[in-house]
Amino acid sequence: MRMAKNPSLTALRRRPSHARPASAVASTDSHGSDGEHLRSDKASLRSCNDTLRSLLRSAVRRHRAEALSVLRGMLAPDSSCRPDSNTCAIVFSSWSKQSLPLDNEALGLLVQMANMGFFPTDAFHFTQLVNKLCRSGATSAAWDFLHAVKDAGGAVETPACNALLTGLATARDFARMNLLFSEMKGMGVRPNVANEK
Structure with a gap:
């Protein structure tokens, strides 16, 4: 996912380094081993899931649109932050409980x-x-x-x-x-x- 093109993920860049997206983490060590790359991907996914959870729990209307933008980016073919079972649990649980259509x-x-x-x-x-x-x-x-x-x-x-x-x-x-x-x-x-x- 090209993080720079997704304005909803700018908040991720303001978080501590442990919660930054994979593109930001990977750029600091582009010559790392495969194990380091996998760790950065996991950190990125965790960060995306945390952001998605936070946005979906919010009562602020614009956060709903931002959550959709984050999810759309995660589902993109070139995403470095592909959904996992946690993403599914966050989305489906939230959407099934929300009173808004x-x-x-x-x-x-x-x-x-x-x-x-x-x-x-x-x-x-x-x-x-x-x-x-x-x-x-x-x-x-x-x-x-x-x-x-x-x-x-x-x-x-x-x-x-x-x-x-x-x-x-x-x-x-x-x-x-x-x-x-x-x-x-x-x-x-x-x-x-x-x-x-």
Whole structure:
């Protein structure tokens, strides 16, 4: 990731050296061993995750946009700060708990993350996100997200499917409901009577 082009990461440069991004750390010792390079990458990822966590916890509106910018940079093909399981936990936990609906950019990043193999590993956060998307009227995004997780090899279980079925029923999207029922049968996932509310 080209840190200089991402204004949201300028705050990282003001932190102590142990919390600087990899580009800043690596520039001080560009002739180091592979082990030193790996340590600087880990420091960079830790710093990015800490920044992302802080921005997502903030109630300041502009911090939300900055968090999306940081995440977008982490997902970039040339990023030196690729997401890991901690990044996923930070993002999915935060987004599933926030009362604000996800905007189009956040929805796009959510699906992009799933397409890249980054998705909730627990059924609880997965179901919460599908519920949140459906309740905010973003049923198509919930559909895309669930299928991106499925296509990337993630576990798609009954609660998330029930949440999407409920959203599709509310949207009166019976064609997709029938398709999802068929897909669930193929996956061996059985809908239950008590849909997620």
